[in-house]
Amino acid sequence: MTMLAEELGRQRLESIGTRSRILKRVSWRAADAGLALPSRSTLYRALADLALRSSDFGSTVTRKTEANRPDRSFRRLTVTRPGEVVEMDSTVLDVMVRMPDGSIRRPELTYAVDVATWSILGTLVMPKTSRGTDLGATVLGLSLLRPQDRPGWKNVTASLEDIFGTTGEWRDQLEAAAVALPRIVPESITVDRGKNFTSVAFAAACRAMEISQVFANPRTPTDKPHVESGFRSIRLGFVQFLAGYTGGSLNKRGVNLESSAVWTLAELRALLEFWVLSEWQNTPQSGLRMSSAPQQLLTPNQMFAALGGSEPVAQTGGLEFEQYLGLLPIVWRTVQPYGVNVHGFTYDSERVHPYRGQRSGLSGEANGRWEIRVDVTCPDRVWFRDHRSCEWLELSRVTPLAARPVLGVAETAVPAVPTRAFDLVRAIHEVQSTRIAAKPQCVNDKSEPFESSVVPLRLLPREEPLETDQAEHRAAQASARRLRVLE
Structure with missing residues (x-):
């Protein structure tokens, strides 16, 4: 034995x-x-x-x-107030989308969830890179702001207008859901040892906000089970309804997924934000119950109210937004006569004119350049910081951008709005069905019966008739070859 x-x-x-x-x-x-x-x-x-x-x-x-399970009885983490324990993690989403560089790949999702209320505090979808880009600090900053106060909120609404139209019940539902989102300040954040959470920027952000940073044990996802199980809930409740869904594993993956990927990265961000605010935060969860009514399931918003959640004390003087800017990724740039170049785009403002052609005086990594903060959710603006006066200057993008890239079809169809409540998942299905139907399909897909196209025949040049002696000679040679084969 x-x-x-x-x-x-x-x-x-x-x-x-x-x-x-x-x-x-x-x-x-x-x-x-x-x-x-x-x-x-x-x-x-x-x-x-x-x-x-x-x-x-x-x-x-x-x-x-x-x-990988621990060799002990499972113990449930007991929390008594919102923000007491927050978990954050990153994973690659099971969907193909069109990236800003034109390629079609799977993006990476980073999000934070509150253990007490199961509220998703902030999400960020980015192209997967080989190095950390301070995504943890960015998600932390998004979690501390109301959705309407986030710089990228206008981009979210603009993307949704492009998808669902400028009018409809979706706008009222989004605004009401954004107002109802609980505003939770984390006391501690549990993360793994990925590059997004071991960076200097994330550690400095936690210290600045007086948040305890707790590292999970290596290769132990059970140390942060809520955020791990949340990935599955996001996949089943949202991602699997998107065109380009990869199935979650190789044995469930479909074929020709690149041609069915009709969503851009910006559209995916907007749709995920809409789904979190309107669907996830208002859907009863089996793990949210109160002792006074153990059979009643609560939504994350209801659980926040049941635990006595209230709005955090507002800070004055715009300091809160300045703290958010301090959490954003930093790049060092010079101020040219035309403005500031960041990632191929030009940003400028009249207020930055005194700094044109001037050196900052900073050494080290700055090397005389100026500090620029970039918000990946708001690509139309960056923030310039004068370290001498601690003043923030907002720079707007001056490089013109084309409209939404046409993915091979003219996308003008807008789904019909339901008569009752706006059904986000159904509207997504109708829009992407229209886009896929209008998109030219690949005829060389080996999984489908191959239909060869008609190839026009080309007449070969006519040969001159052979002389009688030559014809008889060639016929004799052919007969000799057949006899040799038979022998």
Whole structure:
């Protein structure tokens, strides 16, 4: 039994095998040790008693997940107030979208969730990069601002207008949901050791906001179970309804996903923001219950009110927005006569004129350049900081931008608005169905029956007729070759 248990434990981290492989290994070990083995049927019964979990000979993903469980009883984290414990993490979304550079890839989602109320405090969808870009600090800043106060809120509404039209019930629903979003200030944030959360900017942001930073144990997702399970809820409740959905795993992935990817990165950000505010925050969750009514499921917004949540004390003098700017990623630039160049775009303002052609006097990484803060959710503005007067100057983009890129079709259809409440998921389905139907499909997809196009025939140049002697000579050679083959 000991050898069987050891071999079964080894297999939980290996490629899946059969029960006969385990019995073979046990027989080899027993032979080397000089031990006699019982009958084969007895070994199979003993192995069945040990392999009580279906994952022992099932999916590799399930086996690795169960092997990673802590060897103890599960203990539920008890929280008593909003913001006491906040969890933050990043993952790659299971959907193909069009990136700003024109490529079609899967983006990365970073978000924060409050454990007490299950409220999603802030989300950020970005192209996946090989290095950290201070996304954790940016999401933290978004979590501390009301949706209407975020610099990128105008871009969200503009993208939604492009998708659903300028009029309709969606606008009223979005504004009401944004006002109802709980404003929660984290006391502690639990993160893993990814590059987004081990950066200097994220640590400095937590210290500036007096937030405790708690690191999960390596390769232990159970240390932050709420944010991990939230990824699955986002995938099932929102992502799987989008065109270009990859299925969550290779054995569930469809074909020709690149051609069905009709959403841009900016549109995905806006749709996810809409879904979080209107759907997630107002959907009853099985884990949100009160002792006075244990059978009643509460929404994140209701749980916030039930725990006595209230608006945080507002700070004065615009300091809150200045703190948000301090959490944004920083770039160093010179001020040219035409303005400031950031990521290929030009930003300018009349107030920045005294700094044109001047050096900042900062050394090190700055090397005489000026501090510029960039908000990835608001690409039409950047913020210039004068370190001597601690003054922030807003620079607007002057480089013209084309309208929404036409993805091969003329996208003018607007879905019909339901008579009752605005159904976001249904509206998304109708819009993307129209875009996919109008988009030219690939005819070389190997998964579909191949229909070859008609190729026009081309007449070959006519040969001159052979002389009689030449024709008889060639016929004799052909007959000789056939006889040699038969022999």
